[in-house]
Amino acid sequence: MIASKLMAQQANHPLPAGYQLDEYRIERQLSLGGFSIVYLATDALGQFVAIKEYLPNSLALRGEGEIKPLITEDHVPAFRYGMKCFFEEGRALAKLSHPNVIRVLNFFRANDTVYMVMDYEHGRTLQEFIQKSRSVITENFMRNVFTKLLNGLREVHSHKLLHLDLKPSNIYMRNDYSPVLIDFGAARQTLASDTPMLKPMYTPGFASPEHYNQRELFGPWSDIYSVGASMYACLAASAPQAADSRMEKDKLIPAMVRWDGQYSDQLLETIDWCLCLNHLYRPQSVFALQKALTEKVIKPLVPKKTWLDNVVGKLKRKTETK
Numbered sequence: 001m002i003a004s005k006l007m008a009q010q011a012n013h014p015l016p017a018g019y020q021l022d023e024y025r026i027e028r029q030l031s032l033g034g035f036s037i038v039y040l041a042t043d044a045l046g047q048f049v050a051i052k053e054y055l056p057n058s059l060a061l062r063g064e065g066e067i068k069p070l071i072t073e074d075h076v077p078a079f080r081y082g083m084k085c086f087f088e089e090g091r092a093l094a095k096l097s098h099p100n101v102i103r104v105l106n107f108f109r110a111n112d113t114v115y116m117v118m119d120y121e122h123g124r125t126l127q128e129f130i131q132k133s134r135s136v137i138t139e140n141f142m143r144n145v146f147t148k149l150l151n152g153l154r155e156v157h158s159h160k161l162l163h164l165d166l167k168p169s170n171i172y173m174r175n176d177y178s179p180v181l182i183d184f185g186a187a188r189q190t191l192a193s194d195t196p197m198l199k200p201m202y203t204p205g206f207a208s209p210e211h212y213n214q215r216e217l218f219g220p221w222s223d224i225y226s227v228g229a230s231m232y233a234c235l236a237a238s239a240p241q242a243a244d245s246r247m248e249k250d251k252l253i254p255a256m257v258r259w260d261g262q263y264s265d266q267l268l269e270t271i272d273w274c275l276c277l278n279h280l281y282r283p284q285s286v287f288a289l290q291k292a293l294t295e296k297v298i299k300p301l302v303p304k305k306t307w308l309d310n311v312v313g314k315l316k317r318k319t320e321t322k
Contacts, residue, residue, distance in 0.1 A: 012037060012057050013064045021115065022108055023256050025050060036059065036086075048120040049105065055084040068112045083114050089184060091118040092161055100152025102172070102182045121182075123175050126230070127168035130237055132170060137234050139263050141177075146231060147293050149179040153227070154286040156181070157220050164218070166226035167206035168233055205229060205239025209277050212244045223280045224289055228274020228282075235259055235271075246277060266295060 014037050015021065024041040025076040025140035030050060031038045031131060039051045055062065059079045060069035070294040071079050093116075097103065106117035126145070129136055133140040156163060163170075165185025185202070202211045208225035210217045223245070232240045232255060252275070255268040270292045276282045283289040 012055050012069070013066065015053070015067065016041065019067075021051065022110055024049065026051070027112065030303070039115075043117075050118045050120045052116040052118065054083055054115070056082060060113075061140070071112070085090065086116070087114050089161075090114070091185065092159065093177060096155060096161075098152050098155040100148050100179055100181060101155060104178055118182075121172055121174055121180055123180075125169050125171045126171040126173055126179065126234070129173060130168055130234055133236065139267055142231060142234055142267070143293055145171075145173070145177065145179050148225065148289060149181065150227070150286050150290045150293070152179070152181045153223060154290070157223070157286055162218060162220070163223050163226070164211070164229060165203065165206075167203050167239075168230050169228065203239075204242035204244075205233070207243060208271050209243040209247055210279060212247075217279055219279070220285055221282045224274050224283050224286070225276075225279075226291065228271050231267075231271045235263070242277065245276065250277070263276045266292070283302070 011032060014032070015026050017026060017028055019026040021041065023044045027040045027042060027048075029037060030040050035054070035056050037053045037055055039053065041049050043049050054078070055069060059082065060071045061073045062069040087107060087109075089103055093102075094104040094107065101119070103119040104116055105119065108115055108117075121204045153163065153166075161184075162182050163181060165183060166181070170181070170183045170185075172182045174180065206226045206229045208218075208222040210222045210225075229240050235255065236258075241250070244251055255263075255271040255275075256265065259268055270289070273292070274282055274289065283292070
């Protein structure tokens with residue numbers, strides 16, 4: 001029991017720099033989450049790769065200088081089940097080959113856990129753009145980024161996979177501004193839903209209503225809610241109200257109201273469509289959403305001024321100057 005509490009409180013230590021993991025050499029830690037650690041590594045040819053290590057800190061604990069994690073006996077079944085989900089997700093992703101989806105190069109078992117080897121991409125996350133480069137986020141930028149991103153998501157869905165953790169920090173922007181979907185959450189969701197001892201693993205604000213109590217309703221529309229929330233966050237510079245809170249009392253200001261006149265009605269309506277709480281009212285496929293995002297924006301016609309308007313305008317200006 002004490003060990004379990006410690007695991008819930010402590011973060012896992014990464015593998016040390018220089019460690020030889022199969023045919024890869026660990027360079028440094030890139031990120032640490034509750035479910036995994038991601039490393040920058042070099043392969044046998046000296047090329048950079050990213051390696052994701054399955055290591056949920058609520059089930060396993062690795063101390064400083066250690067290589068294999070400590071897993072208490074009561075957590076072994078859940079840890080192994082999660083490892084299987086992670087491995088199967090890696091296998092499924094390895095079949096995907098799309099410029100807007102992170103490419104899985106290899107996956108293997110070592111150190112009593114599993115590893116997923118991916119392309120190492122140069123750039124930064126969309127979250128960093130939102131925080132540090134607000135001027136970049138124009139309507140054209142959003143349409144271009146999300147249309148390309150949806151190409152990748154469409155490929156994912158065509159393989160009967162869901163992302164389930166789509167948010168700006170999981171959208172990686174290459175230096176040429178092309179987006180890449182990273183850090184899939186399907187294995188985490190499967191593990192959490194089938195393992196009562198684990199807390200649900202999702203990001204409030206970006207997770208769909210289905211993430212909370214209706215996981216049997218998961219579908220393409222669940223990822224589409226997250227796409228809408230990510231677009232909303234681009235405009236608001238913060239996450240929208242969490243879906244569970246919205247279901248109790250919806251205080252989310254619709255995009256059509258909040259940014260009326262600043263962006264096209266078409267873009268704002270599309271965001272609001274994606275953020276419908278009822279999954280049946282959202283776009284039911286990525287294709288339907290793409291169609292809405294790529295439709296030509298119709299600008300309102302400005303009526304030509306008549307001679308009478310010009311006379312009235314001159315009279316107004318004269319009275320204002322007096």
